[in-house]
Structure formats: C-alpha cells, structure tokens
Amino acid sequence: MSLSVQELSFSYGAKRALDAVSFEAAPGRFTALLGPNGAGKSTLFSLLTGLFVAPLGRIVVAGHDMASAPRAALAAMGVVFQQPTLDLDLSVRQNLRYFAALHGLSARVADARIDAALDRLDMRERAGEKARALNGGHRRRTELARALLHEPRVLLLDEPTVGLDAAARAAITVHVHDLAAGGLTVLWATHLTDEVLPDDDLILLHRGKIEAAGRAGDLHGAMPLKDWFLTRTGEPA
C-alpha cells in the first residue's frame, strides 16, 4: 500500500473532527474519499499534508512515517489543494519552475518534465501565459501538472473540481482516473457522487468516521451511488 492511515483522530478543542479513521489506498487505484460537508475531509487532508500534526494515529506514505520521516513522506506525495495556489502574476512555466526548484530539480530536468506535463494536459501553448489569464479549468490543470513534477507515488486532491464548469470537471476527473490506471496512488476527496466510477475504491466518511469502504460498485450495487449516499449519510449528494 502506498498510503496507509491508521487509527487517526483529531479534535478542534472539544469538537472531534476525525475519530479513529483507518484506510489504505493502493497503487494503480483511484480511491474516492466521499463525504458530505463537515465530514472531516479537509481535516484529514491537513493531517496527510503535514499542515496539522495528528496527536493520535499514524500516516505512512510510500513506506515513510509522517511522524518520524516527514520529509521523505512529503517528497513521495503530490497535492492539489481545494483553494487555488498559483501565483497569478507568474506565467504557467514560471509557476512550475518555482515548484520544481523547491523540490531540488535542476533547471534542465525541470524543463523537460514541465514540457512533458503540459503536453499531457494539452497546455504546451499556454506555457508563457500568466496564470491570471487562464480559466479555472486550465488553472487546475496547471496545479495538477505541478503536483506531479517531482514524480510522487501518491497524489492527493481535495475537492479539485470545486468552481469548475461541467466540461472542465469531467476532463480533470477523466485525466486523474487515467493517472491512477498508469500506476499512481490517487486519493480524491469529493462530495460529488458523479465523480466516482463503479470500479473505483470508495471510502465513505461521515461525521469523522469511516462509514463504509470497498469497491464503489460493490457498495452501492444496483442502487445509484447518489441514493446509496443519501441512505448512508442522511444527506443529499
């Protein structure tokens, strides 16, 4: 397993946001972390990315424990945050080069990887444009390209389609499923059931606890995922 979360708990004062959460995400699989608003998805991402330190439980990324080997764990991880994080005054290429430099990549290696990443996302001709000039879908693609530059084993995305139109949402969802099919470990947090395919691995998080986990199609069976989600959480997707 390239991502393993064991008995993770976290509270904001008296408010318990995560309660003994355990799950694994495997290489070559798209794992959807599905939960209604307030389920604890963002809290979990803050712990996975080292923004918060978990007082209870364990996170292991590609064999590296976040508590004892945080640098190695973080180096094995690519992250697309819910909030946009591009520098809007820099070009696409400058944004990517800056990130590559932070990861210690030489300019030559960085430029080769940037070109390949932009080609894959059909964005090569936008490389010189300021991030400000891009629409939401292209900004997200740039963030995705950036998250992969250091060739992580695990890709984490926190509600990456928020604010995108239907076409951009579909394109990025398909692209990330392809990345998983190519061998990457993907953890995709969402509250939107139409982003989850029957063959995906699904973790249902509700009120800080894992409510169900398994292959999505096996969990919801003949019932549409949206209806299954409603019966298990009492909240519409």
Ligand SMILES: Nc1ncnc2c1ncn2[C@@H]1O[C@H](COP(=O)(O)OP(=O)(O)OP(=O)(O)O)[C@@H](O)[C@H]1O
């Ligand atoms: N800074 C905070 N202080 C107190 N409670 C918080 C804080 N941040 C989150 N919470 C609470 O912790 C719980 C989990 O919140 P979290 O933001 O992780 O959920 P989420 O699934 O990401 O929801 P959303 O999709 O709305 O971001 C919620 O009940 C929320 O109200």
